[in-house]
Amino acid sequence: MTSNPLTLTITARQDAPGDIMCLTLADPDGAPLPPVTAGAHIDIAIGDQWRQYSLAGDPADRSQWTLGILKDPESRGGSTALHAGARPGQTVTVTGPRNHFALVEADRSCLFGGGIGITPMLAMAHELAARGAAFDLHYCTRSAGRTAFLDLLGAAPFAGHTRLHHDDDATKLTLAALPAPAPGTHIYICGPEGFMDWLIAAAEAMGHAPDHIHREYFSAEVDVTGETFEVEARETGITVTVGAEESIVTALARAGISVDVKCEEGICGTCLTDVLEGLPDHRDHFLTDEEKEDNSEMCLCCSRAKSAKLVLDI
Ligand code: FES
Incomplete structure (x- = not known):
């Protein structure tokens, strides 16, 4: 790509x-x-x-x-x-x-799109239908009158796999739509933060393995504030203090070190950087829980430090 x-x-x-x-x-x-x-x-x-x-x-x-x-x-x-x-x-x-939200090989895939979160699911449904895979597509909107893509869904090769859910009628999504946990079952969720958090928590509570619950956030409320700490940019040898109200990206920019950013909300991964020393305080939605525990990379647009100093590979 x-x-x-x-x-x-x-x-x-x-x-x-x-x-x-x-x-x-x-x-x-x-x-x-x-x-x-x-x-x-x-x-x-x-x-x-x-x-x-x-x-x-x-x-x-x-x-x-x-x-x-x-x-x-x-x-x-x-x-x-x-x-x-x-x-x-x-x-x-x-x-x-x-692509940070790719399909994996599975016996069964369950796709949940809330509102505009249906968009990656449409591409996934095309690909799964072309593979002849077992899957369900759940599309959740506030009401039938605020549901986009109906023509496309009706004519799609995956129409028979699609279930529509509207918040204001009897079709409203319930947790009964979640599949039973199984080693070959994978769940994909995209939509508003509350919708995602609700489904992810329920799937985890049912016993789905966290790495079988795939997620993509479109936007996220991210709090970049906290205690001040130091960041050393190893390549340049420059150390900056990250203030309580600013991001690492902003603090580095003051010292003339530019970091590529795109979303600035911790969802796209553009600012991902290797951590050489110190303990990050991950605030992003990009890294998986496992990657966060590993602490070898962090998103500089939003994450902070749990240690007094971070040393970064920039
Ligand atoms: S710029 Fe998108 S995660 Fe940092």
């Missing part, structure tokens, strides 16, 4: 229920797009910032990429700007695709 910037053309825009906009992107000259696997996302440049969007189309289709973008006034403005300005014929700069 490439991470070089690509210039792509918006070939279609469709406004769907639930404040969701579907965009399709294609190469301006009609060339095949880079290969993708289900669960991948791309980064789109919006002004001087980058936002991550999952690819929702059939991964086997290299003629176009499909995105679902929720207009979220509570977000940092990227989705609102795209909703206001995106038009067919315009070009956008993207990087990726990258």
Whole structure:
């Protein structure tokens, strides 16, 4: 997979229920797009910032990429700007695709998408259907009237695997939809933080192994504040003090050390850095619990230190 910037053309825009906009992107000259696997996302440049969007189309289709973008006034403005300005014929700069949410081989896969969290699940459902795999897709929305992608779901090769759940009627998702734990069963969850936390906690309580519960956060409330500590950048030999209200990225920038960031919410992994000494205080949603316990890497945009000093491989 490439991470070089690509210039792509918006070939279609469709406004769907639930404040969701579907965009399709294609190469301006009609060339095949880079290969993708289900669960991948791309980064789109919006002004001087980058936002991550999952690819929702059939991964086997290299003629176009499909995105679902929720207009979220509570977000940092990227989705609102795209909703206001995106038009067919315009070009956008993207990087990726990258995939931190890939399918694993399983006897049975259960996909749970809440709201806009359905987008990576659509790509997964395409891939699982193409494999002839055993799977269920649960799509949860507030109401039937705020449910996007209904046409697509009705015509999809995985229509028979799909269950719709609306919060305001009898179809509302209950924990009975979770499969029984089994060595070959894997669960995938994407959606609002509360929806994810509820399902993850319930699946763990049922006895599903944590590494069989796959998750992708779209955005996260992340508290970057805490006690001050020191960070040494080993390559440069520079040591900075990270203040109570700032991130490691911000403190390093003051000393002239630039760290690549994209989401700045601990979900994309762009700022992941090796830890040489010290104990991180992980605040991100990117690393797995096992990786956090290992303490050999950390996300500098949001995580802090439990020790008085960290030494980083930068
Ligand atoms: S910039 Fe995305 S995890 Fe830090």
